[in-house]
Amino acid sequence: MSEKKFIIAGIGEILWDVLSPTDKRLGGAPANFAYYAGKFGAESYPVSSIGNDSDGNEILSVMKKNGLSTDYISRNSHPTGVVNVNLDSQGKPCYKIKEDVAWDHVEMTAKLLDLSKKLDAVCFGTLAQRSADSRKTIQKFISGTNPECIRILDINLRQNYFNLASICESLDMSDILKLNDEELPVVSKMMSLEGDEGKIIHALMEKFKLDIVILTKGAKGARIVSRTEDISEIPTKKVDIVDTVGAGDSFTAVVAVGLLQKKDLSNILSEANEVAGIVCSQSGAMVEFSSKSISS
Known part of the structure; x- marks a missing residue:
């Protein structure tokens, strides 16, 4: 008898990461998350919207090629999302995100509500909540999950597309918060939280009744804090970084x-940590590798 597959979704943006005029890659944090969840054996679904345009057609084609389900990708009259990505000397991305695109207008449907009820885990962020349409849909989708579903907020603070209200509303719906060492000071300042890293993490856990907080720190590793454990690890494998796009999503x-x-x-x-390192060693958000090659 085959082992039951966990059903996992990432809801929010799907888009083209444009690294140069001749180099664009499929991306968007929730889509990247779904891609890597699938790599580790989950039945995974990106939930988003694309336009009725050639960029949208190409996204569907690349999704199928990458083994991603297109079942919950809707289409609308807005253009498909595009992000211009500039990499610094360390391969860290700077994003310029186009506004009023298809993923800003994800509509709630009975089909989406049915999916939400089946989920074992779901990941969402703040970026796709920059618009009222998608924010409403994301909040309904998360609210529709069953109590056992693991709800992960991968906060993904981008440009000026976040505010205290959207962050707090998202945290109130979450079991797990994942953020990086650049986002933690931003969140702590917005919420007037003081103290060292650990104190701020515990304050967030108490304030929003979180089960786990995950803090990623690039080459300095990561920290996972639960109600009973506080574990940090610095990666032992040296990685030649090509770019860091998608690394955090693979980690999540x-x-x-x-x-x-x-x-x-x-x-x-x-x-x-090992998987994120592999992603950093290749170009683009969705890289090819076998989960069987992971040593742990």
């Missing part, structure tokens, strides 16, 4: 699948 996906598989947090952290 490994955590989601690992928690559903009831793995120890220390093992999850090691595996997530």
Whole structure:
């Protein structure tokens, strides 16, 4: 008898990451998350919208090529999302995100509500909530999940597309918060939280009744704090960084699948660090690798 596959979704933006006039890659944090969750054996679904245009047609084609389900990708009259990505000397991206695009207008449907009720885990962020249409849909979708579903907020603060209200509303719906070492000071300042890294993490956990907070720190590794554990790890493998696009999303996906598989947090952290390193060593958000090659 085959093992039951966990059903996981990433809801929000799907788009083209344009790295140069001749180089565009499929991206968007929720879509990247779904891609990597699928790599680790989940039945995964990106939930988003694309335009009725050639960019949208290409997205569907690349999704199928990458093994991503298109079942919950709707189409509307707005243009398909595009992000211009500039990489610095360390491969860290700077994003210029086009506004009023298809993923700003994701509509709630009975089909989406049915999916939400089946989920074992879901990941969402703040970027796609910059517009009223998608914010309403995302909040209904998350609210429609069952109590056992793991709800992950991968905060993804981008440009000026976030505010205190949207962050707090999202945290109130979440079990897990994932953010990086550049986002933590921004969030703590907005909420007037003081103290060191650990104190701020625990304050967020108490304020929003979170089960886990995940803090990623690039080459300095990551930290996972739960109600009973506080684990940090610095990656031991040296990685030649090409770019860091999609690395955080792969990390989140490994955590989601690992928690559903009831793995120890220390093992999850090691595996997530290793996968993020592999993603950083290749160009683009959705890189090719086998989950069987992961040492942990």
